[in-house]
Amino acid sequence: xxxxxxxxxxxxxxxxxxxxxxxxxxxxxxxxxxxxxxxxxxxxxxxxxxxxxxxxxxxxxxxxxxxxxxxxxxxxxxxxxxxxxxxxxxxxxxxxxxxxxxxxxxxxxxxxxxxxxxxxxxxxxxxxxxxxxxxxx
Amino acid sequence: xxxxxxxxxxxxxxxxxxxxxxxxxxxxxxxxxxxxxxxxxxxxxxxxxxxxxxxxxxxxxxxxxxxxxxxxxxxxxxxxxxxxxxxxxxxxxxxxxxxxxxxxxxxxxxxxxxxxxxxxxxxxxxxxxxxxxxxxx
Amino acid sequence: xxxxxxxxxxxxxxxxxxxxxxxxxxxxxxxxxxxxxxxxxxxxxxxxxxxxxxxxxxxxxxxxxxxxxxxxxxxxxxxxxxxxxxxxxxxxxxxxxxxxxxxxxxxxxxxxxxxxxxxxxxxxxxxxxxxxxxxxx
Amino acid sequence: xxxxxxxxxxxxxxxxxxxxxxxxxxxxxxxxxxxxxxxxxxxxxxxxxxxxxxxxxxxxxxxxxxxxxxxxxxxxxxxxxxxxxxxxxxxxxxxxxxxxxxxxxxxxxxxxxxxxxxxxxxxxxxxxxxxxxxxxx
Amino acid sequence: xxxxxxxxxxxxxxxxxxxxxxxxxxxxxxxxxxxxxxxxxxxxxxxxxxxxxxxxxxxxxxxxxxxxxxxxxxxxxxxxxxxxxxxxxxxxxxxxxxxxxxxxxxxxxxxxxxxxxxxxxxxxxxxxxxxxxxxxx
Amino acid sequence: xxxxxxxxxxxxxxxxxxxxxxxxxxxxxxxxxxxxxxxxxxxxxxxxxxxxxxxxxxxxxxxxxxxxxxxxxxxxxxxxxxxxxxxxxxxxxxxxxxxxxxxxxxxxxxxxxxxxxxxxxxxxxxxxxxxxxxxxx
Numbered sequence: 090x091x092x093x094x095x096x097x098x099x100x101x102x103x104x105x106x107x108x109x110x111x112x113x114x115x116x117x118x119x120x121x122x123x124x125x126x127x128x129x130x131x132x133x134x135x136x137x138x139x140x141x142x143x144x145x146x147x148x149x150x151x152x153x154x155x156x157x158x159x160x161x162x163x164x165x166x167x168x169x170x171x172x173x174x175x176x177x178x179x180x181x182x183x184x185x186x187x188x189x190x191x192x193x194x195x196x197x198x199x200x201x202x203x204x205x206x207x208x209x210x211x212x213x214x215x216x217x218x219x220x221x222x223x224x225x226x
Numbered sequence: 227x228x229x230x231x232x233x234x235x236x237x238x239x240x241x242x243x244x245x246x247x248x249x250x251x252x253x254x255x256x257x258x259x260x261x262x263x264x265x266x267x268x269x270x271x272x273x274x275x276x277x278x279x280x281x282x283x284x285x286x287x288x289x290x291x292x293x294x295x296x297x298x299x300x301x302x303x304x305x306x307x308x309x310x311x312x313x314x315x316x317x318x319x320x321x322x323x324x325x326x327x328x329x330x331x332x333x334x335x336x337x338x339x340x341x342x343x344x345x346x347x348x349x350x351x352x353x354x355x356x357x358x359x360x361x362x363x
Numbered sequence: 364x365x366x367x368x369x370x371x372x373x374x375x376x377x378x379x380x381x382x383x384x385x386x387x388x389x390x391x392x393x394x395x396x397x398x399x400x401x402x403x404x405x406x407x408x409x410x411x412x413x414x415x416x417x418x419x420x421x422x423x424x425x426x427x428x429x430x431x432x433x434x435x436x437x438x439x440x441x442x443x444x445x446x447x448x449x450x451x452x453x454x455x456x457x458x459x460x461x462x463x464x465x466x467x468x469x470x471x472x473x474x475x476x477x478x479x480x481x482x483x484x485x486x487x488x489x490x491x492x493x494x495x496x497x498x499x500x
Numbered sequence: 501x502x503x504x505x506x507x508x509x510x511x512x513x514x515x516x517x518x519x520x521x522x523x524x525x526x527x528x529x530x531x532x533x534x535x536x537x538x539x540x541x542x543x544x545x546x547x548x549x550x551x552x553x554x555x556x557x558x559x560x561x562x563x564x565x566x567x568x569x570x571x572x573x574x575x576x577x578x579x580x581x582x583x584x585x586x587x588x589x590x591x592x593x594x595x596x597x598x599x600x601x602x603x604x605x606x607x608x609x610x611x612x613x614x615x616x617x618x619x620x621x622x623x624x625x626x627x628x629x630x631x632x633x634x635x636x637x
Numbered sequence: 638x639x640x641x642x643x644x645x646x647x648x649x650x651x652x653x654x655x656x657x658x659x660x661x662x663x664x665x666x667x668x669x670x671x672x673x674x675x676x677x678x679x680x681x682x683x684x685x686x687x688x689x690x691x692x693x694x695x696x697x698x699x700x701x702x703x704x705x706x707x708x709x710x711x712x713x714x715x716x717x718x719x720x721x722x723x724x725x726x727x728x729x730x731x732x733x734x735x736x737x738x739x740x741x742x743x744x745x746x747x748x749x750x751x752x753x754x755x756x757x758x759x760x761x762x763x764x765x766x767x768x769x770x771x772x773x774x
Numbered sequence: 775x776x777x778x779x780x781x782x783x784x785x786x787x788x789x790x791x792x793x794x795x796x797x798x799x800x801x802x803x804x805x806x807x808x809x810x811x812x813x814x815x816x817x818x819x820x821x822x823x824x825x826x827x828x829x830x831x832x833x834x835x836x837x838x839x840x841x842x843x844x845x846x847x848x849x850x851x852x853x854x855x856x857x858x859x860x861x862x863x864x865x866x867x868x869x870x871x872x873x874x875x876x877x878x879x880x881x882x883x884x885x886x887x888x889x890x891x892x893x894x895x896x897x898x899x900x901x902x903x904x905x906x907x908x909x910x911x
Contacts, residue, residue: 091588095624100483105272117375135581136581174230210372210394213233249842252844254785257805309547310504312547352549354503365901366901487641489639511757512666513666529648529665531668567660718822722822762779
């Protein structure tokens with residue numbers, strides 16, 4: 090299996106509901122350093138997993154909907170705890186939609202899986218890893 | 227698959243038996259920076275993989291049995307070469323026991339796999355990755 | 364010159380006033396990974412720059428006043444833009460007060476300078492570096 | 501599954517063919533920081549995944565065929581775009597051949613899988629991960 | 638002293654003249670991860686060392702003149718060994734010119750010193766650190 | 775001021791004397807990742823701060839006297855607490871002797887300062903930074 094990963098980041102405010110979160114129930118924030126790994130069993134005709142320029146651009150587009158926001162005010166996250174692992178899943182879903190929409194180019198139809206990792210500090214990070222729906226046909 | 231990772235470290239002395247180890251047969255030591263990754267297919271009701279505070283506390287508890295020790299004197303490791311990969315397995319086993327004992331909370335019963343990585347330097351690290359025994363009734 | 368550095372982190376929400384900040388004028392947040400470097404020209408009788416355990420504990424105490432907070436609501440920062448560089452200065456000031464109060468032990472009277480660095484992402488960080496007031500008799 | 505990883509690096513010039521590469525069609529270069537992960541289900545009699553000294557030496561041998569070269573002039577890569585992901589595969593293939601040739605010692609016959617990661621910058625990396633052919637009689 | 642640092646990178650081909658360089662006399666290449674640290678004794682009215690957005694943009698502009706090039710063909714470097722330390726000096730000079738030209742905004746006139754660090758691998762880096770010419774009337 | 779840094783590491787056992795060290799009074803160990811920074815105001819005729827190959831070789835030579843040892847048994851450290859900061863000073867002294875002995879080549883006579891940093895974990899490191907004795911004439 091081949092993989093390519095690109096890194097970017099975003100900075101948000103949020104709070105959590107539930108006693109398990111202790112002091113994190115208060116409004117606070119985080120920098121999330123985001124790694125998106127794209128996977129496929131064989132390289133395309135150019136010798137790449139994905140057009141890395143378009144992948145980075147798509148990621149920046151996805152993160153721009155979160156960056157410099159208070160996630161408690163975002164309708165998309167109403168009723169959810171925007172934990173690091175939850176947000177990893179949310180970034181995955183939006184990146185998968187971009188791939189399906191052709192934003193990463195026609196070659197991206199060959200991608201079979203993706204992993205999104207969000208680093209919240211030097212001692213904690215979370216990820217969501219799943220197959221991508223089969224494209225094409 | 228969702229995952230959450232926490233990082234901690236411990237510092238030990240030890241020596242190895244066997245010609246393959248060359249100069250490492252002498253008493254020396256290491257700092258091990260430890261990453262424990264917890265995995266599960268879906269988030270719990272709070273939107274988390276595991277209570278990260280309890281996970282970090284459990285890890286500190288496990289590592290405190292090794293930290294600031296000469297592993298050559300530890301009965302638990304008698305007859306073993308406490309290599310980085312061996313110790314990754316040992317930390318895995320002790321963390322799995324903590325999960326089974328409920329130390330990470332009832333939500334941790336949903337964990338299905340775990341990976342323990344020990345970094346011994348900037349150019350070498352080792353890990354042990356396995357399924358967790360199915361919990362619950 | 365000898366130096367010892369310890370690392371910790373905190374997670375906050377805040378917003379900035381001023382057009383220069385663009386989208387960062389909205390309420391957002393950050394993880395700050397904090398490095399505090401203590402300096403002195405010679406080691407003490409124990410062979411150390413500072414009691415690293417007490418230094419780490421003092422740092423945790425200082426950061427606990429910021430951690431999991433919305434800095435826009437903190438009276439201590441009223442009228443200030445809590446930029447990364449400003450906060451580096453604020454952590455410096457509070458750590459210097461702890462040293463002066465003896466929280467890092469009597470040996471810390473020998474410290475002559477300190478540098479506080481706050482990492483806001485993998486591509487940006489800021490610091491404040493200054494002499495410490497002469498201690499002692 | 502146990503794993504051990506060793507890190508090294510090499511520095512090359514190359515260029516790419518294809519409009520998708522934009523400015524990277526010009527002759528430029530890269531430092532590749534290389535991580536090779538060796539995996540096997542159980543440790544050998546010494547308690548290791550692989551003789552880490554021999555593994556590091558074999559990796560250095562493989563990379564020496566690329567290091568300080570212009571890959572556009574290498575017959576082995578004629579007609580290929582030597583992208584990061586392609587080179588991860590090429591390093592994998594050469595390391596697998598070394599294992600098969602016994603360069604990592606007889607114990608390396610127990611290795612079942614390998615992953616090669618090439619970091620091209622602080623924001624991009626690529627890998628190739630595959631099973632190793634079953635060894636031995 | 639306050640400081641703010643921003644990170645970016647560029648990828649080039651080059652070769653060195655002189656026996657001391659051994660195999661690096663051949664055409665090869667490097668990724669340089671670049672950190673530019675801006676320093677000043679006090680913050681400006683906005684509470685910043687420099688407008689970090691404009692600083693990052695100016696750095697990208699400076700690096701674009703090097704990125705995806707063969708430095709052996711650049712007239713600006715004719716007769717020079719473009720070593721990591723030499724290039725740190727070259728990036729410093731071009732960034733200083735941008736500051737003097739007002740590209741980082743009027744507030745940047747308060748900058749008193751700058752340090753440019755180029756990381757060529759995980760085990761080697763180089764820097765150039767100097768005062769900036771006094772600005773303003 | 776120009777600077778070049780090289781990184782290596784060593785792994786030792788040791789113990790500390792003094793109540794301030796708490797559990798670190800027991801025999802334990804550490805991995806030290808070592809960065810040696812060489813500084814000089816101007817580059818030499820080759821465009822370098824120091825011959826990086828010879829610098830790395832000299833560092834490896836210095837560290838080989840510590841690597842895979844129990845420092846409590848080393849006559850050179852009798853009566854000393856081999857703390858991270860103390861060892862930074864010890865590595866500095868030995869590297870300075872190598873420079874004076876010509877091991878880094880004649881060009882190294884132009885070095886004016888050096889800084890040695892030892893990383894003991896992901897959250898703590900120490901350094902010793904000083905001028906080098908004037909060479910030559």
